[in-house]
Amino acid sequence: MRKEIRIWFSKKGASRFISHLNLNRCMSRAIHRAKLPVWYTEGYNPHVFLSFAAPLSLGFEGERESMDIRLIEEMPYDLLLERLNAGLPPDIRAYEVTEPVMKPGEIAFAEYHIVFSGGDPEGTSEALWRILHNDALIVEKKTKKGAQQVDILPYFKNAGILVLGGGVMMDVTLPAGSEGSVNPSLFLEAVEPHLGASVLAKVQRLRLLDREKREFR
Amino acid sequence: MINSKLERILQKVQKPGRYVGGELNSVVKEKSEVEVRFAFCFPDTYEIGMSHLGIKILYSLFNEKPYIWCERVFAPWIDMEAEMQKNGLPLYALESGDPVRDFDFIGFTLQYELSYTNILQMLKLAGVPVLAKDRKELFNIVVGGGPCACNPEPIADFFDLFFLGDGEEVDLEVIELYRKCRKAGASKEEFLREAAKIEGVYVPSLYDVVYNADGTVQRYIPKDGAPEKIRKRNCMDLDAMYFPESFVVPNIDVVFDRATVEVLRGCIRGCRFCQAGFLYRPFREKSVETLSRQARSLCETTGYDEVSLSSLSTTDHTKLFELLDELHTWTEDSKVSVTLPSLRVDKFSVELTEKIKSIRKGGLTFAPEAGTQRMRDVINKNVTEEELKKTVSIAFNNGWEHIKLYFMIGLPTETDEDVTGITELGHKVVDWYYEAENRRKGRPVSVTASAAAFVPKPFTPFQWFGQDTIETLEHKQKLLKSTVRNRKLTVNYHGAETSFLEAVFARGDRRLSAVLLEAHRRGLHFDGWGDCFDFDAWMRIFADLGVDPAFYANRTRSFDEVFPWDHLDYGIRKEFLIEECKRAYRAETTPNCAEKCSGCGAACFGGGICIAKRN
Ligand code: SF4
Numbered sequence: 001m002r003k004e005i006r007i008w009f010s011k012k013g014a015s016r017f018i019s020h021l022n023l024n025r026c027m028s029r030a031i032h033r034a035k036l037p038v039w040y041t042e043g044y045n046p047h048v049f050l051s052f053a054a055p056l057s058l059g060f061e062g063e064r065e066s067m068d069i070r071l072i073e074e075m076p077y078d079l080l081l082e083r084l085n086a087g088l089p090p091d092i093r094a095y096e097v098t099e100p101v102m103k104p105g106e107i108a109f110a111e112y113h114i115v116f117s118g119g120d121p122e123g124t125s126e127a128l129w130r131i132l133h134n135d136a137l138i139v140e141k142k143t144k145k146g147a148q149q150v151d152i153l154p155y156f157k158n159a160g161i162l163v164l165g166g167g168v169m170m171d172v173t174l175p176a177g178s179e180g181s182v183n184p185s186l187f188l189e190a191v192e193p194h195l196g197a198s199v200l201a202k203v204q205r206l207r208l209l210d211r212e213k214r215e216f217r
Numbered sequence: 218m219i220n221s222k223l224e225r226i227l228q229k230v231q232k233p234g235r236y237v238g239g240e241l242n243s244v245v246k247e248k249s250e251v252e253v254r255f256a257f258c259f260p261d262t263y264e265i266g267m268s269h270l271g272i273k274i275l276y277s278l279f280n281e282k283p284y285i286w287c288e289r290v291f292a293p294w295i296d297m298e299a300e301m302q303k304n305g306l307p308l309y310a311l312e313s314g315d316p317v318r319d320f321d322f323i324g325f326t327l328q329y330e331l332s333y334t335n336i337l338q339m340l341k342l343a344g345v346p347v348l349a350k351d352r353k354e355l356f357n358i359v360v361g362g363g364p365c366a367c368n369p370e371p372i373a374d375f376f377d378l379f380f381l382g383d384g385e386e387v388d389l390e391v392i393e394l395y396r397k398c399r400k401a402g403a404s405k406e407e408f409l410r411e412a413a414k415i416e417g418v419y420v421p422s423l424y425d426v427v428y429n430a431d432g433t434v435q436r437y438i439p440k441d442g443a444p445e446k447i448r449k450r451n452c453m454d455l456d457a458m459y460f461p462e463s464f465v466v467p468n469i470d471v472v473f474d475r476a477t478v479e480v481l482r483g484c485i486r487g488c489r490f491c492q493a494g495f496l497y498r499p500f501r502e503k504s505v506e507t508l509s510r511q512a513r514s515l516c517e518t519t520g521y522d523e524v525s526l527s528s529l530s531t532t533d534h535t536k537l538f539e540l541l542d543e544l545h546t547w548t549e550d551s552k553v554s555v556t557l558p559s560l561r562v563d564k565f566s567v568e569l570t571e572k573i574k575s576i577r578k579g580g581l582t583f584a585p586e587a588g589t590q591r592m593r594d595v596i597n598k599n600v601t602e603e604e605l606k607k608t609v610s611i612a613f614n615n616g617w618e619h620i621k622l623y624f625m626i627g628l629p630t631e632t633d634e635d636v637t638g639i640t641e642l643g644h645k646v647v648d649w650y651y652e653a654e655n656r657r658k659g660r661p662v663s664v665t666a667s668a669a670a671f672v673p674k675p676f677t678p679f680q681w682f683g684q685d686t687i688e689t690l691e692h693k694q695k696l697l698k699s700t701v702r703n704r705k706l707t708v709n710y711h712g713a714e715t716s717f718l719e720a721v722f723a724r725g726d727r728r729l730s731a732v733l734l735e736a737h738r739r740g741l742h743f744d745g746w747g748d749c750f751d752f753d754a755w756m757r758i759f760a761d762l763g764v765d766p767a768f769y770a771n772r773t774r775s776f777d778e779v780f781p782w783d784h785l786d787y788g789i790r791k792e793f794l795i796e797e798c799k800r801a802y803r804a805e806t807t808p809n810c811a812e813k814c815s816g817c818g819a820a821c822f823g824g825g826i827c828i829a830k831r832n
Contacts, residue, residue: 014219014239017227018468022234026468030241032552033520046552048523059228087520089468118221167549200225 002039003071006100007084011062013091020055030087037073038115053104053216054176054208057183061204064191066216069101101217102210109209110176112184116168119196124168127194128161139186152190155182176208218314227298234469235263236297241466242518244280244287245312245634252399253304253392255279255287256310256320260335261328261745263291267465269474271326271363272528273285275384277461285392288312288320289465292335292427295743298342308342317343321395322358324388325376327365330722331715331745333372336361336678337737340375347737349377349422355405362388363724366419367449367496368675368782371722373421374730377405378412380419381785382449383482385459387417413443417450417792419785426727426781432768434726434779448786449496452825455482457505460511467593475523475556476515478508480540484529485810485826488586489597490625492674493518493529495789498817499825500810505536509543516553522546525556532557532564533811541572562600565608567615580619580663581612593803596632597797602642613653618662620646626693626710627671627685630802633649636693639666640708647705665707668697668717674723675782676789678797683773684720687713705727714752720770726781732764790818 011018015046017025028048031038040046077097084094116124131137137153159172174182187202208216219227219237227233248254257276259266272289276369278286278574288310293301300306307316317323325336325346340347344436345357352359361369364378369379380387391412398408411422419502423443427435441444453456460479467474468789481502484494484700503511528542534540544555555573562583593600609620624639643666650662671692673682685693697708705779735758759766774780776795783791793816800807807815810826820827 014234014237016467017234017237019234026241026466029466029520029522031520032522033517040552047556059233087241089239089466091239096301201219202224 001072001074003074004068004100005071005077006098007067007069007081007091008096008098009062009065009067009088009094011056011065011092013028013061013084015089015091016059016061018092019148020052020060022049023052026089026092030084031069033081033087034080036069036083037071037075038071039070051104054107054110055203057203060184060202061202063108063204064207065205066188066208068104069171098217104216105178106210107216108175108177108179108211109173109213111206111209112171113204113206114170114172114184114188115202115204116170117166117193117200117202119199121163121166121168124195124199125161125163128168128170128191131191131194132156132159132161135185137190139190140206141186152182152186173209173213190201218312220314222304222316223307223309223314226297226304226306229300230297231294232469234401235291236293236311238289238314240468241520241804242463243289243465244276245311246280246286248286248313248315250283250721252284252729254315254320254398255284255285255319255322255392256290257287258290258317258323258325258336258339260292260325260339261295263467264471265470266291267467267471269326269328270477270479271384273464273477274459274461275388276465276481277463278385278389278459279392280387281380282392283489284396286312288315290317290339292339293342295749298338299340307344308339314487318345318357321399321625322360322392325361327361327372329745330365330719331426331750333722333733334736334742334744336372337375337733341737347375347734352377353405355395355403355408358395358405358408361390363629364493364623365723366490366497367785367787368724368780369419369421370727370781371725372728374377374734376446377409378418378420380450381415381447382419383452383458383814384786385452387415387450390415391418402582410441410443413441413826415814419447421727424784432782433765433774434781435587437784438778439784446784446786449788451824452482452787453501453821453822455479455501456507460516462511462792464515466519466521473525474521474803475525476519476521477525477527477730478512478515479503480526480528480531480534482506482528483825485533486530486599487594487597487797487807487809488672489528489673489678489797490586490628492677495676495794495817496787497529498788498819499822499827500533501825502534505543507541508540509547512544513547516551522552523554523556525558527558530561532561532569538568538572541691545572562608565611566667567611570615580621581609581617582621582623583608583624585642586623586625588624588640588642591804592628592631592635592638594806595801596625596628597801597806599806599809605642605646606649609649610653613650613662614655616657618650618657620663620666621665621667622646624666624668625671626668626697627690627716629679629682630804631685631693633693633696636696637700639668640697640702640706642666643701643706643708645701647703650705659712660708662705663703663707665709666697668708668710670710670713672716672720672723675780676787678825679802680724680780680794681774681776681778681798684717686767686771687717690716693716695732710715710738712747712750715744715750717770718752718755721766724771724780725769728764729769732758732762735762788817788819788821793817 136151162169279285366379376486482502483497587593673679
């Protein structure tokens with residue numbers, strides 16, 4: 001038997017600073033520790049076969065991240081989650097197991113929730129509005145061909161801004177797939193000089209979407 | 218534990234994962250429920266500290282006590298430390314995020330002399346006075362342990378007490394005493410006086426030092442009932458000794474990221490340059506059952522798929538093959554591989570490589586330590602050229618073609634011939650490759666010879682030896698390079714200047730505290746890191762303070778000189794070391810402890826190899 005499953009997890013707190021490569025190791029260790037009946041690669045140095053849908057930038061929180069593994073034996077999913085979580089750092093929590101519906105290659109967008117805390121919320125929201133209503137927002141994007149000047153403003157036209165409590169929230173859906181992606185950190189770097197020095201931006205990736213903006217499943 | 222101040226800083230520094238904790242198996246307690254908080258500080262980066270076994274043992278040991286909460290602290294790298302200072306964020310512990318200045322104990326592990334300035338830097342970042350005398354309360358007790366505690370005099374002014382020897386028992390006794398003293402409302406002085414009565418505890422402030430006119434030590438005068446001699450603590454029964462069931466598993470890359478069990482403590486060999494070989498006497502080993510159980514538990518609680526059998530000389534375990542067979546009963550099914558940190562030239566065999574698959578992975582590393590037989594006899598590295606030939610030939614015939622060899626230069630009695638003997642030996646190893654009939658053809662052989670500059674250390678037969686000057690060392694380094702005749706041989710060496718500084722502090726006395734303090738004031742730290750080490754700045758400090766570093770590093774001492782560490786007792790008799798030193802100069806070897814007891818003195822601990830039956 002060989003059954004592909006998709007494990008959904010959140011990555012928050014201190015675990016935001018686990019790089020993609022290290023997340024891979026961390027998950028492998030947890031799976032190994034949990035003695036899950038998974039498929040290991042063959043060869044001299046066998047390791048757990050696993051793959052992630054889309055890498056998450058260092059420092060971002062992920063609400064609904066996913067990882068695919070192959071089971072070689074049936075196992076109740078709640079038991080699987082319990083055993084897996086026992087071996088993960090406390091800030092990474094696996095909470096759901098599904099059978100994959102889409103391929104990671106179908107991912108085209110990501111939904112982000114950005115919280116600006118500290119400073120004066122009204123001032124922050126005003127500054128953000130102003131930037132979003134400019135003609136362009138030129139940033140330097142590093143590509144394989146070197147640094148390129150690009151206008152990222154069009155991607156942010158759908159952004160929603162809300163002043164709530166002591167902070168400002170911004171929700172935005174950005175391209176995130178094999179056909180190009182826009183990282184919210186490009187926006188944050190560009191707006192930083194226009195915000196108060198004490199304003200702190202924290203990025204959460206809420207979920208991934210396909211080309212039709214249907215939730216990645 | 219991440220507050221908004223830290224959050225902001227983390228966005229600006231390299232490798233923020235170093236500074237946030239949150240790892241699997243890290244211990245978080247409720248602070249209102251503990252009585253003693255212990256900040257375990259490793260005076261180097263997270264990656265180095267988290268690779269260290271000692272910190273993992275003591276961390277778990279302390280945290281098993283419900284009333285103690287031990288947390289980890291590492292030296293923030295220079296980018297982080299600059300941000301912390303700019304933003305007024307004091308040094309904090311990784312589990313709670315609480316400032317280190319809120320801790321009852323601030324403990325440092327003393328692994329190498331070049332980390333001393335980091336200790337001062339960490340105290341400063343914590344906002345804790347660096348000088349012990351300026352910390353007047355029974356709080357923020359600064360303690361140290363580890364190999365450099367065998368001569369802690371250069372850092373004596375900064376510490377309240379040192380632990381000598383195995384920490385597993387004595388640390389807890391001191392914490393317990395502190396708890397009692399706090400409850401009784403005792404003063405710091407009262408606590409220290411009581412602590413000095415515990416075997417293995419050295420309280421430097423209870424000793425006055427008298428110097429001779431020539432700058433050498435005349436004597437140490439104990440005060441307030443402190444003992445004349447402080448004997449190191451020794452745990453004789455390693456099977457009964459505490460060992461953790463789990464490790465904190467780092468979230469970021471560290472130097473050694475795997476499960477590690479300590480196979481044995483001490484070493485039978487008696488290499489005359491090796492301080493650890495004397496400090497940890499006598500040789501004691503764990504049983505096969507204990508090791509297998511401990512290794513298994515670690516793998517099961519961490520998820521590691523690699524377990525390292527660590528010690529000074531793992532292949533000297535008397536039941537090594539039995540151990541490997543026992544481990545194989547479960548490691549294969551659990552997909553765990555077993556690794557050895559080092560191999561002795563005379564212990565390498567086909568059988569061993571079959572039992573330890575990991576040896577298969579990369580190149581092989583051996584440490585002949587010296588290039589000529591005479592030189593190897595001087596240092597008592599009982600390895601012959603024949604043995605090396607046999608070993609590398611086995612290796613070449615079994616598919617290896619990369620061999621790495623470790624050597625030292627600047628050894629006592631060393632001549633230019635001994636130095637060029639290193640390159641000669643390297644060339645021979647290359648030749649032996651071509652003589653090996655079953656070598657894998659069509660692959661280039663490569664031999665690397667690394668030469669470290671020898672640093673004489675306390676409690677070794679070479680503790681009287683004046684280190685080669687930097688000029689002599691550099692001459693020898695050039696000699697090495699210039700005698701390489703074959704592209705298949707690479708010779709490299711590292712820093713004569715850092716070795717010089719290490720030699721100053723290794724055998725230094727209390728007057729060097731002032732030098733360290735000044736170096737700290739001038740911003741020096743991370744001296745073990747090439748990008749931070751500033752030799753000229755160090756030399757200016759010595760000159761400005763009128764301290765001659767050559768007095769400590771390059772001066773040859775006489776056998777009747779009193780050393781700043783003579784009042785510390787590691788079980789090794791000074792007469793034995795003198796005898797060993799004389800034998801060294803006559804190029805006479807001494808049998809290892811498994812062959813014959815040479816009466817070093819460590820039998821006073823009443824256990825280990827000293828009481829073992831010999832064939
Ligand atoms: S007393 Fe003898 S057996 Fe024991 S450590 Fe010393 S030399 Fe070795």
